[in-house]
Amino acid sequence: MTDLLYSEIEEELRASVRALLTDRCPHENTLGRCETGEPYDRGLWQTLARDLGTASLAVPEEAGGAGASVREAAVVLEELGRASAPTPYLGSAVLATTALLALEGTDGDSGDSGAGEASKLLASLAAGERTAALAVPLSVMPGAGTFPSAVRADSAGTLTGTVTSVADATAADVLIVPAEGRDGPGLYAVETTAAALAVVPRTSLDLTRPVADVTLTGTAARRLAGAEQAPAALERALLTGAGLLASEQLGIAEWCLTATVAHLKDRRQFGRQLGSFQALKHRLADLWLEVVGARAAARYAADTLATGDPDAPVAVAVAASHCGELAVRAAEECVQLHGGIGMTWEHPAHLYLKRAKADQIALGTPDRHRAALAALVDLPAPVG
Amino acid sequence: MPPANAPVTDPDELRRRTQALLAEHDPAVTEPLDFLRARYDAGLAWVHFPHGHGGLDAPRALQAVVDAELAAAGAPDNDPGRNGIGLGMAAPTILRYGTEEQKDRFLRPLWTGEEVWCQLFSEPGAGSDLAALATRAVRDGDSWVVDGQKVWTSSAHNARWAILIARTDPDVPKHRGITYFVCDMTDPGVEVRPLRQITGEAEFNEVFLTGVRIPDAHRLGAVGEGWKVAQTTLNNERVAIGGQRMPRESGMVGKVAATWRERPELRTHGLHQRLLSGWVGAEVARLTGERLRQQLTAGHPGPEGAGMKLAFARLAQELSGLEVELLGEEGLSYDDWTLRRPEAVDFTGREAGYRYLRAKGNSIEGGTSEILRNIIAERVLGLPAEPRTDKDLPWKELAR
Numbered sequence: 001m002t003d004l005l006y007s008e009i010e011e012e013l014r015a016s017v018r019a020l021l022t023d024r025c026p027h028e029n030t031l032g033r034c035e036t037g038e039p040y041d042r043g044l045w046q047t048l049a050r051d052l053g054t055a056s057l058a059v060p061e062e063a064g065g066a067g068a069s070v071r072e073a074a075v076v077l078e079e080l081g082r083a084s085a086p087t088p089y090l091g092s093a094v095l096a097t098t099a100l101l102a103l104e105g106t107d108g109d110s111g112d113s114g115a116g117e118a119s120k121l122l123a124s125l126a127a128g129e130r131t132a133a134l135a136v137p138l139s140v141m142p143g144a145g146t147f148p149s150a151v152r153a154d155s156a157g158t159l160t161g162t163v164t165s166v167a168d169a170t171a172a173d174v175l176i177v178p179a180e181g182r183d184g185p186g187l188y189a190v191e192t193t194a195a196a197l198a199v200v201p202r203t204s205l206d207l208t209r210p211v212a213d214v215t216l217t218g219t220a221a222r223r224l225a226g227a228e229q230a231p232a233a234l235e236r237a238l239l240t241g242a243g244l245l246a247s248e249q250l251g252i253a254e255w256c257l258t259a260t261v262a263h264l265k266d267r268r269q270f271g272r273q274l275g276s277f278q279a280l281k282h283r284l285a286d287l288w289l290e291v292v293g294a295r296a297a298a299r300y301a302a303d304t305l306a307t308g309d310p311d312a313p314v315a316v317a318v319a320a321s322h323c324g325e326l327a328v329r330a331a332e333e334c335v336q337l338h339g340g341i342g343m344t345w346e347h348p349a350h351l352y353l354k355r356a357k358a359d360q361i362a363l364g365t366p367d368r369h370r371a372a373l374a375a376l377v378d379l380p381a382p383v384g
Numbered sequence: 385m386p387p388a389n390a391p392v393t394d395p396d397e398l399r400r401r402t403q404a405l406l407a408e409h410d411p412a413v414t415e416p417l418d419f420l421r422a423r424y425d426a427g428l429a430w431v432h433f434p435h436g437h438g439g440l441d442a443p444r445a446l447q448a449v450v451d452a453e454l455a456a457a458g459a460p461d462n463d464p465g466r467n468g469i470g471l472g473m474a475a476p477t478i479l480r481y482g483t484e485e486q487k488d489r490f491l492r493p494l495w496t497g498e499e500v501w502c503q504l505f506s507e508p509g510a511g512s513d514l515a516a517l518a519t520r521a522v523r524d525g526d527s528w529v530v531d532g533q534k535v536w537t538s539s540a541h542n543a544r545w546a547i548l549i550a551r552t553d554p555d556v557p558k559h560r561g562i563t564y565f566v567c568d569m570t571d572p573g574v575e576v577r578p579l580r581q582i583t584g585e586a587e588f589n590e591v592f593l594t595g596v597r598i599p600d601a602h603r604l605g606a607v608g609e610g611w612k613v614a615q616t617t618l619n620n621e622r623v624a625i626g627g628q629r630m631p632r633e634s635g636m637v638g639k640v641a642a643t644w645r646e647r648p649e650l651r652t653h654g655l656h657q658r659l660l661s662g663w664v665g666a667e668v669a670r671l672t673g674e675r676l677r678q679q680l681t682a683g684h685p686g687p688e689g690a691g692m693k694l695a696f697a698r699l700a701q702e703l704s705g706l707e708v709e710l711l712g713e714e715g716l717s718y719d720d721w722t723l724r725r726p727e728a729v730d731f732t733g734r735e736a737g738y739r740y741l742r743a744k745g746n747s748i749e750g751g752t753s754e755i756l757r758n759i760i761a762e763r764v765l766g767l768p769a770e771p772r773t774d775k776d777l778p779w780k781e782l783a784r
Contacts (some may be wrong), residue, residue, distance in 0.1 A: 275768055285765070296668065296675040299675065318668065321660075321664045370657070
């Protein structure tokens with residue numbers, strides 16, 4: 001039976017992450033940082049990843065991790081969403097780590113040191129010593145069926161090509177790059193200090209998870225996996241990312257609902273609390289109901305991913321569809337129901353709106369996930 | 385040895401007792417009613433009820449253990465759909481507020497289905513504002529004399545008993561002057577008339593009460609405490625409406641999904657988008673219900689139950705409307721407008737047109753969706769109530 005609740009250990013993890021974020025990640029810090037050259041809070045990320053051990057949750061103990069699962073990682077994402085925290089958790093601890101983890105236990109190509117490289121890199125990510133990003137556009141979705149071909153690997157093992165809109169790349173020490181080589185698709189590791197590599201931040205909609213364009217021009221790389229493992233590892237990473245992003249979206253929506261309820265209790269117009277008007281109460285009741293549904297959907301996605309349940313693709317599509325739309329709606333309601341103050345840069349509502357809108361596109365829009373669902377549950381589109 | 389009335393918490397003990405019941409009353413050769421009575425007397429009817437009233441003070445979740453053993457043995461059930469009001473609403477209220485005599489008299493035949501129950505709450509002038517009800521109960525010696533009109537009463541034409549709320553004191557504010565009774569539906573002053581609804585059938589009734597005499601011994605709770613007692617009934621109603629466990633694609637979504645799969649020539653792109661959104665909504669609601677059940681089993685009930693009925697009503701309406709539209713020309717026909725009086729309601733029964741029309745009631749019956757939103761906003765989110773002018777005025781001075 002699928003477990004849709006939070007275990008005691010998960011609640012303890014939540015409490016410690018929340019305490020850290022409350023202490024170290026107040027909105028005014030994030031707002032102050034987001035227009036500088038250092039949008040990520042590296043000190044916070046070190047504490048979160050290394051000292052609290054959250055980067056290692058889904059990694060087995062024998063691979064240098066905490067031996068928990070993506071269920072726990074989902075709880076961390078809920079809290080990061082709730083705080084709108086600028087950390088590279090999704091890119092490093094979810095996308096890159098899942099891709100490397102999928103290579104564990106598979107035999108690398110004979111005579112290839114790729115599997116050993118991947119294990120070493122995985123252990124360093126889990127320990128919070130290094131930070132990685134998966135070099136795919138953040139908008140790419142699982143189940144697409146084609147391996148990205150923007151980057152070519154030549155026979156010397158160097159990479160050439162451009163990957164646009166990569167999340168968390170500017171915070172990374174190393175990039176996991178999918179590339180097409182002479183003998184098919186592969187996954188490569190590229191140090192961000194390498195020569196012939198440019199990581200150019202875009203002016204991003206999401207101030208707290210900026211994207212960057214990565215350009216490789218004959219850049220030195222280490223091959224981690226070849227045609228045998230690379231496509232499945234990438235797919236696993238994208239599916240896990242899309243499923244866990246639903247937990248972040250839940251956290252965003254919970255913050256927006258809570259902040260809006262608090263504002264409507266506090267704010268008085270026409271001689272009464274705004275929250276006493278039915279026209280507003282009913283909107284928040286509907287939003288609450290969607291949040292309740294999001295919690296169940298996000299937990300189901302995380303649990304099926306953690307247990308290897310064959311229903312995971314359906315669970316992820318459902319969670320991505322529901323939670324992707326909910327987070328945006330919650331943030332939009334938050335801005336609207338805060339009135340003029342919600343439109344100001346000073347109020348944190350826009351951090352959530354921007355994150356929610358970017359998350360709606362990240363790893364597949366709700367509409368694309370529903371299209372995927374059509375095939376998964378046999379509800380085919382009309383012909384023609 | 386634990387005392388005879390100690391709560392039974394061990395699933396194996398429940399299995400042992402169930403097997404003992406089956407050994408003593410082989411369902412293959414026992415009259416169904418005799419079996420059900422024996423099951424009640426063995427405490428295996430609703431195991432979370434107390435010893436002596438069909439239960440064993442067991443955790444509610446263990447009912448599934450008993451039900452599985454009995455189903456495997458082919459034992460008869462009590463046809464719960466026929467007595468939903470009795471089982472879901474009257475029984476928990478009697479258990480909480482009834483005297484020992486009342487529990488002894490009413491609960492066993494209620495559970496076995498020998499006596500069907502109905503609910504006399506809503507009135508033409510008291511729907512969402514139920515506390516404004518005008519049916520009067522006047523004390524006369526050892527009994528009460530009741531006059532008034534009730535409405536939306538399902539099963540009234542089959543019912544032996546009714547749970548009834550009536551005004552016993554018009555001089556105090558409306559919530560304080562109400563008393564809760566058990567009404568004998570065979571009393572000569574009770575007249576039941578079918579109330580035809582938009583589906584053509586008459587699932588509900590109007591009930592006219594004229595000089596109905598109710599013994600004071602059939603009062604539930606104290607005089608003037610009826611509103612509080614009724615809260616137990618209504619909270620259980622919402623649990624009953626939104627609380628069943630569902631496999632994926634059960635209910636309305638399963639109907640429209642089946643039509644979609646069977647009839648490729650009907651498909652359009654716009655309806656495909658709506659179908660997929662509805663499918664996601666239904667699956668999210670199913671998971672929400674499953675999570676709620678897991679919380680209850682773990683002993684941590686959350687406020688989520690308040691929203692289940694709201695979600696259910698919205699989905700049933702969207703999906704049933706979608707199906708009629710999908711059917712195109714066939715959607716122009718209806719199966720049958722004949723006035724019928726169904727014993728049990730099936731929201732997903734009959735054809736698409738019926739399902740579409742019946743679903744309109746889902747957001748009205750058992751608390752309108754608007755009232756439920758108020759409840760969520762005030763009790764779950766803690767938002768303030770609308771300012772009200774009626775709360776402290778004596779009932780008889782309210783504008784009507």
